[in-house]
Amino acid sequence: MKTKFTAILLLQLLLISCSGTISTLKKEYSFNTSSSLKSNWNFNPKEWALEKDTLTGTGGPMHWGVIESRKQLPENYEINFRVNMTKESLFEVMLNLDKEKYIRTYLYQINQNIVIGDGVYDKKDDSYGKRGGKSLFTKPMELQNNKWYSVKIRVQNNQLYFSVDNKITLECSLEKSNLSQKGKLGFITNGETKITDLTIKTL
Structure with a gap:
């Protein structure tokens, strides 16, 4: 009986890991249906939409498309996903x-860099100085x-690791760089961006 229960539990965990779900141990983030997107994220439906397992965001140079989770990130976490910037930079x-x-962690085509930066975001103001912010580390x-x-993004013991394609990596100390040590998750695009295979786990 114990073996059967263990097998069922392992099967459930495998199914969760293969779904298009942002999942923590408490399953605070979901991303696999339009209804779960609406209940767990703040966004403009004209800017962000979920089709099957792919989230597509649309913005512009003067108004960035932003989606923001309603849940707090854990203290220590790892985020993995795939992204395609189909338009703009x-x-x-x-x-x-x-x-x-x-904290800004981003891909920037104009300068051909990945970046860690210190960001500000005013929901009601798109003017210069009210969104984005300075770059601290670039590669x-x-x-x-x-x-x-x-x-892949990992925050553990106040240390941030940010890597793309497992070959370009940036890292820094949140405390030494005076970066935010708690809060929510969000995404920004200034054109059109597609996101899939998004998962988050508590470390």
Whole structure:
């Protein structure tokens, strides 16, 4: 009986890991149906839509498309997903979004860099200085439209690791860089971006 229960539990965990779900031990993030997207995320439905297992965001140079989770990120976590910037030049992951402050981890085609930065986001104001922010750490990487990239982000013991395709990596101390140490998760695009295979786990 115990063996049967263990087998059922392992099967459930396998099914969860293969779904298009942002999942923690408490299953706080979901991403696999339109209804779960609406209940767990704040977004403009004209800017973000879920079709099958792919989330597509649309924005512009003067108004970035933003989607923001309603749940707090764990203290220590790992995020994995694949992303495709089909139009324009910027895709950004908002980490530890707390009030108007967050950590910028992003792919930037214009400068051909991946970046960690200190960000601000005012929901009601698209003007310069009310969104985005300064770059703290950059590393060159060839980036282009209509290409899928694998992104891994890990925050553990106040240390941030950000890597793309397991070959270009940036890291920093949240405390030493005076970066936000708690908050929510979000995504930004200034064109059109597709996200799939998104998972998050508590470390």
